Amino acid sequence: MNEDKNLTDQINDASSLLDSARKEIGKKIIGQADMVDGLLMGIITGGHILVEGVPGLAKTQMVKAVSEVLNADFKRIQFTPDLLPADLTGTMIYRPQTGEFVARKGPVFTNIVLADEINRAPAKVQAALLEAMAENQVSIGENTYHLAEPFFVMATQNPIEQEGTYQLPEAQLDRFIMKLKVDYPNPQEELSILDQLDNQSDQILRKIFSKYSIQDLKALSAKINVDESIKKYIVSIVNASRVKGRHQLPFTRFIEFGASPRASIALYNCARVNALFQKREYVLPEDVKAVAYNVLRHRIVLSYEAESEEMTSDDVIKEILSVVAVP
Amino acid sequence: MKKSLLILLLALPLQGLAAQNYQIQNIRFSPPEYYVGDTVEMSFIIRTDQLVDIKVPEDLPDPVWINFLSMEVESRGLDSEVHIKLIPYYPGTRTLPPLEMGGLRVDDLKIFTSSLLNLESSRDLEGVQGPLLIPGTRAVGALIVSLMLSLPVVFLLLFRFLRARTGEIIKTYKINLPYRQFQRLIRKIRRTMVNMPEREFYIEFTGGFKKYLSTRFHKDLSSSTTSEIENLLEKSQVHDTLVMSLINLFHRVDRVKFAGEKLMYTDREVLLKESEEVSEALEEWRKSNADL
Numbered sequence: 176m177n178e179d180k181n182l183t184d185q186i187n188d189a190s191s192l193l194d195s196a197r198k199e200i201g202k203k204i205i206g207q208a209d210m211v212d213g214l215l216m217g218i219i220t221g222g223h224i225l226v227e228g229v230p231g232l233a234k235t236q237m238v239k240a241v242s243e244v245l246n247a248d249f250k251r252i253q254f255t256p257d258l259l260p261a262d263l264t265g266t267m268i269y270r271p272q273t274g275e276f277v278a279r280k281g282p283v284f285t286n287i288v289l290a291d292e293i294n295r296a297p298a299k300v301q302a303a304l305l306e307a308m309a310e311n312q313v314s315i316g317e318n319t320y321h322l323a324e325p326f327f328v329m330a331t332q333n334p335i336e337q338e339g340t341y342q343l344p345e346a347q348l349d350r351f352i353m354k355l356k357v358d359y360p361n362p363q364e365e366l367s368i369l370d371q372l373d374n375q376s377d378q379i380l381r382k383i384f385s386k387y388s389i390q391d392l393k394a395l396s397a398k399i400n401v402d403e404s405i406k407k408y409i410v411s412i413v414n415a416s417r418v419k420g421r422h423q424l425p426f427t428r429f430i431e432f433g434a435s436p437r438a439s440i441a442l443y444n445c446a447r448v449n450a451l452f453q454k455r456e457y458v459l460p461e462d463v464k465a466v467a468y469n470v471l472r473h474r475i476v477l478s479y480e481a482e483s484e485e486m487t488s489d490d491v492i493k494e495i496l497s498v499v500a501v502p
Numbered sequence: 503m504k505k506s507l508l509i510l511l512l513a514l515p516l517q518g519l520a521a522q523n524y525q526i527q528n529i530r531f532s533p534p535e536y537y538v539g540d541t542v543e544m545s546f547i548i549r550t551d552q553l554v555d556i557k558v559p560e561d562l563p564d565p566v567w568i569n570f571l572s573m574e575v576e577s578r579g580l581d582s583e584v585h586i587k588l589i590p591y592y593p594g595t596r597t598l599p600p601l602e603m604g605g606l607r608v609d610d611l612k613i614f615t616s617s618l619l620n621l622e623s624s625r626d627l628e629g630v631q632g633p634l635l636i637p638g639t640r641a642v643g644a645l646i647v648s649l650m651l652s653l654p655v656v657f658l659l660l661f662r663f664l665r666a667r668t669g670e671i672i673k674t675y676k677i678n679l680p681y682r683q684f685q686r687l688i689r690k691i692r693r694t695m696v697n698m699p700e701r702e703f704y705i706e707f708t709g710g711f712k713k714y715l716s717t718r719f720h721k722d723l724s725s726s727t728t729s730e731i732e733n734l735l736e737k738s739q740v741h742d743t744l745v746m747s748l749i750n751l752f753h754r755v756d757r758v759k760f761a762g763e764k765l766m767y768t769d770r771e772v773l774l775k776e777s778e779e780v781s782e783a784l785e786e787w788r789k790s791n792a793d794l
């Protein structure tokens with residue numbers, strides 16, 4: 176993107192680019208617009224996404240399509256109970272010809288990683304991936320290797336068949352910038368999916384982005400103005416999830432643990448990207464609200480009372496947003 | 503002696519015939535029914551065969567049981583109409599004492615005086631009778647009792663009416679209160695905006711405007727974003743022009759608050775004026791379309 180252009184023009188260019196990307200992804204993925212936007216948002220913010228949805232909702236197809244459009248390398252890792260950390264990060268192997276150990280990089284050395292059914296692997300494997308996500312680097316033997324740029328992980332979780340799984344600890348869930356929920360397509364979309372099967376040739380996607388375009392979008396989102404009052408609004412939302420004492424706010428009894436400061440950072444970054452998606456040079460409170468569910472969903476630990484009343488994190492977030500005054 | 507006895511024997515019936523040679527007709531009493539002690543006017547017509555000078559006795563009889571007050575006679579040829587005012591003091595049928603009316607002696611007049619006492623049981627002592635009531639007393643009494651009985655109902659109806667009316671007044675006052683409060687806020691901002699920083703001005707204005715709209719749309723808008731308010735207004739029954747005006751105000755303020763857009767000092771006055779007009783239009787709309 177041309178640096179000489181003013182911010183408005185840059186945002187318009189970015190918006191056109193994003194629209195093209197969405198259109199291109201739409202050739203392969205019918206519906207799931209929120210999911211596509213969530214993935215793009217995750218990539219632009221430099222975060223990682225946790226996706227929860229039943230099998231068969233084209234999660235893998237989607238991330239593949241995104242990587243194609245982004246012109247990024249893509250690798251899929253199926254998490255299983257016998258997976259080892261080295262299977263992800265890589266290991267040192269002995270080369271007899273030279274008599275030395277050399278590093279053999281694992282599948283995390285790519286731009287986009289699909290960690291399929293992350294909760295099926297043991298905690299140490301999960302921790303290895305999450306560490307790579309947090310540090311953007313991996314240590315193999317005595318050497319530390321930086322991961323590719325951009326590096327984006329989309330981990331999936333199956334909400335059913337919880338038997339024999341290893342639930343991600345809250346501390347590790349917090350490392351995902353957003354948790355997206357994928358729902359079934361509506362009947363019209365499902366019909367379009369069937370129609371699409373006959374037009375396989377249409378599914379060849381153009382590479383809309385170059386790797387550098389993602390960096391440009393990151394830089395552009397950083398230029399989007401966030402007013403002081405918006406920052407205070409973000410902090411108020413996150414703080415509201417931590418308030419103790421049921422007399423102060425009615426929903427506090429449903430929260431065991433509130434969101435961490437990392438949630439404020441995630442809200443801040445995601446709201447900026449959402450403003451970019453809306454072709455705006457500044458963040459509005461509605462940008463914060465738009466991303467609040469995806470950002471806070473996995474960061475709020477519900478209490479026993481919430482579970483007994485069959486309340487979800489989304490219900491509690493709705494309550495929080497309804498009491499925090501908009502600037 | 504025998505001759506004179508014979509004449510006497512013959513004369514006696516003739517005298518009787520001459521004495522009874524009149525007819526009493528058309529006896530009337532006023533009042534028709536009267537009681538012991540009542541003043542009664544008795545009138546009747548005396549018809550005679552011969553022209554007799556009938557006149558009021560010089561001395562009216564004065565028996566114990568009756569008091570003659572006056573007597574008048576009007577002669578009309580053979581007929582004479584007699585009016586006697588009397589007060590009887592004895593119940594039952596009694597013959598009046600003979601009245602010497604000039605050439606005629608009237609001695610067979612009877613009157614019947616009614617008695618409040620039952621004649622059959624007059625012998626026995628009866629209990630004390632209740633006081634006699636003036637005509638209409640019962641009706642007035644019934645009316646007073648009815649009024650007394652209906653008083654609680656009247657008070658209840660009055661209370662309900664007053665309560666309903668007071669409720670309406672309070673309701674109207676409460677409904678209009680947010681509008682008046684908003685108007686007061688506008689006036690206050692207008693007075694103090696000279697020394698007010700731009701952001702503070704817009705924050706105070708938005709807060710007051712959202713508070714006012716919250717009461718009109720029955721939803722707390724303090725935690726609503728502009729797009730949420732826009733959705734709410736579009737779903738409401740408010741007409742499009744007014745919705746557009748309202749939304750434009752919010753969008754304009756958002757640009758100042760969040761995009762750092764700078765506006766002239768005069769723009770503040772324009773904003774306040776527009777908000778007054780929009781709120782007035784909203785109130786008009788609300789009144790013509792019941793509640794929102």
